[in-house]
Amino acid sequence: MPLPHVTNGNINDNGNDNGNNNGNDNDNGNSKINDDGESNKDDLVAVAEGILKHTQELAAYLTEHSIAAPRLEAGARTKLWTTHTGPVEASRTALTGLMQHLEKLVHGPHGFLHEYVSGNWEYGALNTLLEFDVLEKIPRAGTASADELAEKTSLPAEKLLRICRLVACAGILKETEAGVFAHTAVSEELVSDAGFRAWVGFQLYETRVASAHLADSLRRPNPFWKGQAAFEYAWGIPMYEWHRKHPGKGKRFAQAMESVSKGLDPGNGMIIDWFTSRSDMHQDETALVVDVAGKTGSFAVDLAGIFPKVAFEVQDEAAALLKRGEASLPAELSGRITFRERSLLGPRTLDESSAVPRVLLLRSALWCLDDETCIGLLRSFIPLLQHAQRPTLLINDLVSPAWGTFEPHVERAFRRRDVTVMTMHNAKQRTAGEWAAVLRAASPAFRVEYTEAYSSHSCRGLWQVQMASGEDTS
Numbered sequence: 294m295p296l297p298h299v300t301n302g303n304i305n306d307n308g309n310d311n312g313n314n315n316g317n318d319n320d321n322g323n324s325k326i327n328d329d330g331e332s333n334k335d336d337l338v339a340v341a342e343g344i345l346k347h348t349q350e351l352a353a354y355l356t357e358h359s360i361a362a363p364r365l366e367a368g369a370r371t372k373l374w375t376t377h378t379g380p381v382e383a384s385r386t387a388l389t390g391l392m393q394h395l396e397k398l399v400h401g402p403h404g405f406l407h408e409y410v411s412g413n414w415e416y417g418a419l420n421t422l423l424e425f426d427v428l429e430k431i432p433r434a435g436t437a438s439a440d441e442l443a444e445k446t447s448l449p450a451e452k453l454l455r456i457c458r459l460v461a462c463a464g465i466l467k468e469t470e471a472g473v474f475a476h477t478a479v480s481e482e483l484v485s486d487a488g489f490r491a492w493v494g495f496q497l498y499e500t501r502v503a504s505a506h507l508a509d510s511l512r513r514p515n516p517f518w519k520g521q522a523a524f525e526y527a528w529g530i531p532m533y534e535w536h537r538k539h540p541g542k543g544k545r546f547a548q549a550m551e552s553v554s555k556g557l558d559p560g561n562g563m564i565i566d567w568f569t570s571r572s573d574m575h576q577d578e579t580a581l582v583v584d585v586a587g588k589t590g591s592f593a594v595d596l597a598g599i600f601p602k603v604a605f606e607v608q609d610e611a612a613a614l615l616k617r618g619e620a621s622l623p624a625e626l627s628g629r630i631t632f633r634e635r636s637l638l639g640p641r642t643l644d645e646s647s648a649v650p651r652v653l654l655l656r657s658a659l660w661c662l663d664d665e666t667c668i669g670l671l672r673s674f675i676p677l678l679q680h681a682q683r684p685t686l687l688i689n690d691l692v693s694p695a696w697g698t699f700e701p702h703v704e705r706a707f708r709r710r711d712v713t714v715m716t717m718h719n720a721k722q723r724t725a726g727e728w729a730a731v732l733r734a735a736s737p738a739f740r741v742e743y744t745e746a747y748s749s750h751s752c753r754g755l756w757q758v759q760m761a762s763g764e765d766t767s
Contacts, residue, residue, distance in 0.1 A: 337395070343391045344392060344395065350384055351380075351384035354381065361373070365464060365479065366478060367433065367476040368434075386700070386703060389702055390701075415459055415460070416501060418459045420498055423490065427442055427448075428480050430442050430446060433481070433484070435475070436474060437474060439453050439457055439474070440472070461474060487548065488549065491546070492549035492550075492553055494545055494549070495542075495545060499546070503523045503524035503527050503528075506526045507523040509526055510526040510719075517715070518662070518719060520719050522720075524716065553751075558748060558750070558753065559747065560656065560690075561592060563746050564596075564656070567757070569599075580652075582603055583606045583653050584606070584607045584654045585608050585655050585658060586658040587609055587618075591618070593605040594626060605630045605631070607633070608632075608635050609635075610637055619632050638666070641673050641676060649682050652685050653678075654687050655686065656688075656689045659690050660691045660720060667735075668731060668735045671732065671735035672736065674686050675760065686758040688756040688758060689753060689755050691710070691722055692722070692745060692753060706751075710751060725754060728756070732758065739758050739761075743755070
């Protein structure tokens with residue numbers, strides 16, 4: 294996914310990044326919203342005129358660039374939905390903010406809140422359709438009655454009719470005649486993209502149950518990392534352990550996270566861009582990249598396909614994940630990707646026969662660890678970073694954006710992620726400054742370059758860490 298906002302720079306002593314804003318978030322609708330009546334933001338006509346203006350601009354842009362106008366019928370496709378930069382994103386952002394504001398003005402506090410909380414019932418209905426594979430039972434280019442779907446899924450017909458009808462009211466399905474349903478572009482997306490469907494299912498079930506217990510988990514002292522996550526309060530055990538005990542849900546979660554990392558999260562793209570910019574390394578046939586906590590090695594496989602001269606070692610403490618990765622490794626990569634079981638924590642040294650890694654890749658391995666554990670893990674890399682070849686520790690992890698970076702309707706997704714991480718894992722999503730403090734505490738001899746990038750759903754930091762030569766590491 295293209296990244297609409299990127300900042301680059303070194304981290305200063307205060308933990309802030311002092312780079313230049315190379316993105317276009319400040320132009321992605323925020324200034325236009327102001328131009329369209331910030332001083333009259335509660336004037337219905339001013340807001341409506343802003344919506345009309347941005348809609349006309351967007352329609353003109355689509356026509357000028359031969360981009361199909363959006364439709365929601367099954368089979369509809371348009372680059373509008375997959376373009377997340379430039380004028381398209383600017384218009385989308387502006388329109389979203391204005392339309393949400395107009396909705397609040399029209400409905401008022403009571404009406405807005407009523408709709409805001411009533412979505413719970415629609416989420417339960419959609420989750421039922423996913424759990425029983427109901428959408429897959431509807432012909433892609435045809436229709437199916439509630440009775441037919443009930444027969445195929447062993448669900449009671451009268452209950453299934455009500456469930457499908459509610460989902461259709463949201464535009465996910467289409468009720469073509471009484472009790473008969475067809476796909477829309479929305480339901481078609483859920484059928485055709487298994488990874489995204491897994492993510493939607495995870496959000497509708499595990500996260501929804503956990504979020505209902507967030508308040509209960511805070512009724513007693515519950516510090517970050519040391520206390521009990523709302524998920525654990527709800528289910529009795531931490532999330533990863535629960536997924537191991539429920540392998541079906543665990544498989545769905547793994548599929549969901551892989552889909553998110555490829556589609557909704559800028560992290561992998563940041564790493565690929567970094568490697569692309571380092572021709573001195575990815576053209577070196579002796580280069581070795583160690584993917585620390587690399588699970589099944591799926592990302593190493595992706596990198597190996599892009600950079601055919603680089604070798605990879607995937608490390609993880611879960612033998613089952615490594616075995617799964619080895620079993621699915623393409624034959625043409627068997628000589629370039631190896632797997633090694635080792636603990637995430639503990640000292641890291643090289644013997645004389647070991648290859649010296651050019652890059653130690655640490656992806657999404659620190660966010661769920663408390664500061665003390667993070668510092669210990671980072672220090673474990675110092676013996677390797679002190680090697681004469683000066684390897685690089687490349688860290689990619691979640692960041693909580695600074696307050697006020699975005700308009701509230703855009704910022705909402707990032708604040709949602711803050712609460713998600715807290716609810717599911719009792720972890721604190723760190724700001725860039727808090728991450729910088731952890732790195733400084735690990736070693737004052739770390740020399741760090743920092744890049745930050747946003748997608749529509751996630752903020753990521755990329756830290757390039759090297760050891761300054763000849764400096765004390767204590």
